[in-house]
Amino acid sequence: MSGNALSSVASQTKKRPAQEDSDQASASKIAKTHPFFNKQLQPSSPAEQKFQWLKPLGGTGSCLHGVNLSPKASKAVAAFDLDGTVIKSDFVKKISVPQWEWWRSGVPAKLQEVHESGYSIVIISNQGVKPQVLKAWKHKIPLIADALPTVPFRIFAATSKDNYRKPMIGMWSELERIFAEEGVEIDKSASFFVGDAAGRQYPGRKADFASTDRKWAINVGLPFYTPEEYFLGLPPHTNFTLPGFNASSLPKLPHVMPSSSPLLPDPLKQEVVLFVGYPCLGKSSFFRHHFRPADYVHVNQDILKTRDKCVKHTQEALENGQSCVIDNTNRNASTRKYYIDLAKRLKVPIRCFLFSGSIELAWHNNLYRAYNLPPSVSSKEPSRDIVPYTAFSGFRGAYEEPRLDEGFSEIKTVNWVFEGSEDEKKYWSMWLQIDGK
Numbered sequence: 001m002s003g004n005a006l007s008s009v010a011s012q013t014k015k016r017p018a019q020e021d022s023d024q025a026s027a028s029k030i031a032k033t034h035p036f037f038n039k040q041l042q043p044s045s046p047a048e049q050k051f052q053w054l055k056p057l058g059g060t061g062s063c064l065h066g067v068n069l070s071p072k073a074s075k076a077v078a079a080f081d082l083d084g085t086v087i088k089s090d091f092v093k094k095i096s097v098p099q100w101e102w103w104r105s106g107v108p109a110k111l112q113e114v115h116e117s118g119y120s121i122v123i124i125s126n127q128g129v130k131p132q133v134l135k136a137w138k139h140k141i142p143l144i145a146d147a148l149p150t151v152p153f154r155i156f157a158a159t160s161k162d163n164y165r166k167p168m169i170g171m172w173s174e175l176e177r178i179f180a181e182e183g184v185e186i187d188k189s190a191s192f193f194v195g196d197a198a199g200r201q202y203p204g205r206k207a208d209f210a211s212t213d214r215k216w217a218i219n220v221g222l223p224f225y226t227p228e229e230y231f232l233g234l235p236p237h238t239n240f241t242l243p244g245f246n247a248s249s250l251p252k253l254p255h256v257m258p259s260s261s262p263l264l265p266d267p268l269k270q271e272v273v274l275f276v277g278y279p280c281l282g283k284s285s286f287f288r289h290h291f292r293p294a295d296y297v298h299v300n301q302d303i304l305k306t307r308d309k310c311v312k313h314t315q316e317a318l319e320n321g322q323s324c325v326i327d328n329t330n331r332n333a334s335t336r337k338y339y340i341d342l343a344k345r346l347k348v349p350i351r352c353f354l355f356s357g358s359i360e361l362a363w364h365n366n367l368y369r370a371y372n373l374p375p376s377v378s379s380k381e382p383s384r385d386i387v388p389y390t391a392f393s394g395f396r397g398a399y400e401e402p403r404l405d406e407g408f409s410e411i412k413t414v415n416w417v418f419e420g421s422e423d424e425k426k427y428w429s430m431w432l433q434i435d436g437k
């Protein structure tokens with residue numbers, strides 16, 4: 001049944017352009033004879049269109065997008081998670097015949113009521129599942145829509161680990177963009193989101209499997225309800241936790257420690273500075289702010305590609321009388337030894353700058369840079385690829401804390417300090433990580 005519904009939508013979509021061309025052609029002919037005939041050529045009312053999948057959104061098409069009937073933009077948005085909120089969670093992921101059931105029998109009537117009160121209904125769903133399962137899922141949505149024949153809604157589904165996946169706000173940003181095109185600015189205080197991944201704890205019972213929905217509502221800035229609160233009118237469940245990294249949990253520490261010695265030698269003299277730390281802890285930006293102005297040579301393996309080239313580049317610079325910063329992760333003593341031995345041989349002092357942030361912070365920064373920059377920044381800068389998790393877990397697995405007896409004259413610790421505008425800080429401070437990751 002769903003297959004038929006889908007293929008009829010697909011054939012309509014395919015045929016439409018040709019149909020329009022011939023309609024226009026005959027319309028222009030008829031118009032010359034009598035304008036009355038134009039009326040008969042109007043397309044059928046859009047309100048009669050049933051559910052259809054539209055063009056997926058995003059650079060890789062990872063955000064599925066569909067509409068039931070013809071949903072209108074409204075300042076007030078009623079947003080709902082799907083699984084475990086509108087319909088029962090389907091944990092049997094392998095069934096090929098789409099099956100579904102309302103979360104509670106009162107859900108469709110409530111959705112009808114919400115629609116009639118003037119809200120735009122939007123479903124916001126994470127569907128990071130295997131392609132076969134996703135295919136079956138795509139067939140299920142028109143069936144749910146058929147059971148809501150007078151409730152227009154829009155649905156977004158994030159199918160990859162990217163900027164669309166809750167708790168990241170990509171699906172909301174798309175909604176804002178689409179509504180803005182219709183001249184509607186959403187009033188968040190008059191809108192809300194309902195989801196079951198709320199981090200609820202229960203004495204003697206299993207907690208919610210995640211808190212992703214509550215985090216998403218916090219990120220977007222929407223009032224949040226659980227399905228029990230919204231559909232059943234139960235009182236708010238106040239015993240919940242939001243696990244995982246959040247920027248507000250970072251202790252306030254001085255940027256560079258100790259501060260008793262200067263950041264750069266005073267007066268300047270030739271040296272090697274070796275950075276140590278996870279990717280995405282601001283090492284390159286620290287170089288640009290503090291060492292480039294003093295003409296230190298930048299040695300970076302992402303740019304030079306191999307360690308041999310990094311060592312060679314360092315040697316040439318030192319023989320040329322220049323100072324160098326080795327801007328790599330330099331995770332263990334054996335990696336650092338290449339540069340320490342070189343510095344010793346050329347009788348140049350070497351210091352270590354340890355970027356102390358945790359793997360959670362580094363991964364958070366990675367997600368922020370790749371997926372969650374504010375539009376004011378992402379519209380101007382080239383997009384950055386996500387650094388794979390293995391680069392972080394690999395560092396953690398092989399890490400040895402740097403020690404003076406490796407040959408350093410000093411070890412300084414650089415604590416993470418966010419540098420950027422208020423707008424950037426707002427986006428950086430959001431919940432970005434998926435629970436349990």
Ligand SMILES: [Mg+2]
Pocket residue numbers: 081082083084085195196197
């Ligand atoms: Mg859910």
